[in-house]
Amino acid sequence: MKTPVNVAVTGAAGQISYSLLFRLASGEVFGNDQPIILRLLEVTPALHRLNGVVMELNDCAYHLLQGIVPTDDALVAFDKVDYVFLVGAKPRGPGMKRNDLLECNAEIFSAQGKALNAVANPNVKVLITGNPANTNALITQRNAPDLDPKCFSAMSMLDHNRGIGLLAEKCNARAEDVRNMIVWGNHSESQYPDLTHATVKGVSALSLVNDEWVANEFVPTVQHRGAKVIEERGGLSSAASAANAAVCQMRSWTIGTAKSDWSDWISMAVISDGSYGIEKGLFYSFPVKVSPEGEVTIIQDLERSEFSRQCMLETEQELKIERDAIAHLL
């Protein structure tokens, strides 16, 4: 049997983790023959609830789950870790300003970046899900200077999959019929879900839908989908679909896009190398390919309409503002 991999999850007693952990333990991300050890980080007051989750994981008698390490110490959680899901983040409280939210999360993620820098496997893959995910990824990466910046990505696959689902529905097609979706920029309401290169059963999406639907229906629906789900679920957030996106993104990052459900490319927020004129160093969602060895390459030279250029700039601008708000912690 293979050597177990160490997989850390933060915010492990929260709702997204509750939808994520049981899928990790069943082999969905790392394969049916890959044993795992779950290293579960929570804040001290939530350790009691985390213990309930640990009991439930034990109550599943998973064959692949060879150990569980619940802890409130990031140095323990990240010790020699191969894969990390940074799920835990402070949600926006009543009366909290945007900058307060950025700042208190920046403190959490700078501490976790330092801990990863100190004890993680040098080839670790860190997927940042906790919001504001892109700026949290930036601060985590900047606080882990000994790790390759390519060890970090922020989650775009929830938006990517939302875009596929909506386009498929509009075209009376299935999710598997849709190819070459792109989400550019920030995982926020400024994101730009782009259909320019998308196809449905091999036919250009933009030949099947009109520009007005794209600009006034498709783009804002994807941008505001999270809030709409919360409304329908009576205040509960989109935990299961977020967890599913984390499964998809980490799986594609691990086995490569050719073997994943998205045989073309996926959207992934990675550190910008200046592609498409996006400022270097920002964590920005691009269309990427991943090799079977886990090497991520930004798809180059895609044509962009004036509308696309404008949308891509706006979401870049928001990322710069977020970065500047927490610059003293970088």
Next chain:
Amino acid sequence: MKTPVNVAVTGAAGQISYSLLFRLASGEVFGNDQPIILRLLEVTPALHRLNGVVMELNDCAYHLLQGIVPTDDALVAFDKVDYVFLVGAKPRGPGMKRNDLLECNAEIFSAQGKALNAVANPNVKVLITGNPANTNALITQRNAPDLDPKCFSAMSMLDHNRGIGLLAEKCNARAEDVRNMIVWGNHSESQYPDLTHATVKGVSALSLVNDEWVANEFVPTVQHRGAKVIEERGGLSSAASAANAAVCQMRSWTIGTAKSDWSDWISMAVISDGSYGIEKGLFYSFPVKVSPEGEVTIIQDLERSEFSRQCMLETEQELKIERDAIAHLL
């Protein structure tokens, strides 16, 4: 590509279903090459919340999920259905007596039995998870006289897996090292988790632990595990491990025990044929084998200690009392 199977889930906006649906859609139960259509039943006031779950399922862009039918009409939900998870049940409210609970659930499940009888695929597999699961299975089956009683089972795999997890922990072993666990009887605090035939790495479990631990620790811990998880999770129930057990039981029932993680046998509450002297017609948990075609056989002629006989009788007695309380609905 294979023809899609129709899979119905009741209580589809509830917590167990929230942990179950996304695993069904990912292919965990019916296989990575088996498309499915989810038919989701809820009570009318919960259709709004159910719509939020449907949005999230669409937001996953699952390749295997070829349709979703949300409804408050059992005849729509069960139309030509191949697999059914009866998850929804009325929980015990404040001041509610045990017989009130039995009765109001019996009304729900008798109606669902009639609907299954009218419109389900004659080879349907119906897994009853909603509590009191065994008696709910009885009433469902008795209200579906045109269906083979072997189309119905109540869930025992949560208790089975809890037993494996606890024994593995006690013996410093892994879940995969444990074989031949048995849970007898009712999915309630009267159940009897039996280690008589269990082995750990091929060694008899009873040679590794003492009788006192079995009677005073192991048995009561499995029996009361659900309440303990609720306590640790701050009032939230063991939804994810229950959903996992439903995945395990339906998967083993579909592909057979030889191909499942439990290459020996599983525990499954099925209609008694009088095996081990258990009254015919009761839904009682037995150790069973399942053929690759889905045929369930109760393991026969297992030796039983006096302690085992007594425990098996007590849980049978409880099932008779439950049946008698709702006899007018049978």
